[in-house]
Amino acid sequence: MSVAVGQILTSPKKLGMWLFLVSDALTFTTLFVCYGYVRMASPEWPKPFDFSPAILQSALMTFALLSSSLTMVIAVDAMRKGERGRTAAWIAATMLCGAGFIVLHATEWRHLIAEGVTLRANPWGDPLFGATFFGLTGLHMAHVASGIVYLGVLGAGVRLGRFTAEDVEVGGLYWHFVDLVWMFLFPLVYLTAVKP
Amino acid sequence: MRKYLVVWALLLALTAVEVVLAYLHTPLAVMLALLIGLSLLKAGAIVAWFMHMAEEPRGLFWTLMPAFFFVALILLGILPDAGRALEQVAP
Numbered sequence: 392m393s394v395a396v397g398q399i400l401t402s403p404k405k406l407g408m409w410l411f412l413v414s415d416a417l418t419f420t421t422l423f424v425c426y427g428y429v430r431m432a433s434p435e436w437p438k439p440f441d442f443s444p445a446i447l448q449s450a451l452m453t454f455a456l457l458s459s460s461l462t463m464v465i466a467v468d469a470m471r472k473g474e475r476g477r478t479a480a481w482i483a484a485t486m487l488c489g490a491g492f493i494v495l496h497a498t499e500w501r502h503l504i505a506e507g508v509t510l511r512a513n514p515w516g517d518p519l520f521g522a523t524f525f526g527l528t529g530l531h532m533a534h535v536a537s538g539i540v541y542l543g544v545l546g547a548g549v550r551l552g553r554f555t556a557e558d559v560e561v562g563g564l565y566w567h568f569v570d571l572v573w574m575f576l577f578p579l580v581y582l583t584a585v586k587p
Numbered sequence: 588m589r590k591y592l593v594v595w596a597l598l599l600a601l602t603a604v605e606v607v608l609a610y611l612h613t614p615l616a617v618m619l620a621l622l623i624g625l626s627l628l629k630a631g632a633i634v635a636w637f638m639h640m641a642e643e644p645r646g647l648f649w650t651l652m653p654a655f656f657f658v659a660l661i662l663l664g665i666l667p668d669a670g671r672a673l674e675q676v677a678p
Contacts, residue, residue, distance in 0.1 A: 431669035
């Protein structure tokens, strides 16, 4: 049975990860739709992001995540060729980019919190800005953080001779998905709220 | 390997276009449509090449994407209500 499924679709592991990612994508879609609803229904939505540092920094974060996706596909490629040492090194590079993303994002959160943005209030306008911003970016950051843990387990296992090329690819699927979500977060949360 | 570098460069270029777009004074509807369009394009590139969907059997795509599309469509159904909420808030 599993052979037949493999021929029609793909391997069971990959299918499992894909099914999870689709349901996770719907979680994010729900949050995005709520954000859109709240924003459309609010007359004075804050536009607090200066070009420097907020937009520059979030553009740098986009660069970090996109580059981490590149290092991840290189890792998957290396594992397909059976080069475990190189695979583990590229997975480590991916984790480093992810960690860079989290550090940059955490600094930004701290700036906003210092400026008085909370879940219920902010100094500029409609109070729900904070709830949508921290909710969306927070759920995404949680995904990045758990992705780093996932990749850490994967990389260590690869180095110890465990896991197959497919396992690395399935881990890659998760990581690319986290990157994919940011492709919507960056324009819809930051670029539509640049300071006029 | 070169394919992945090209996709990476393309994604970075599209991101740069989005940033420039945010600073052009385009009408809101046009800007939103362009930003969402570009984001969908980037997501498609990630799914097709980074996530290897292009190499998978077609059955995988047809198992996943229609379901996602229609559920997302149902979610979008609540958006028009936001306009009504705005009217009620206005003094």
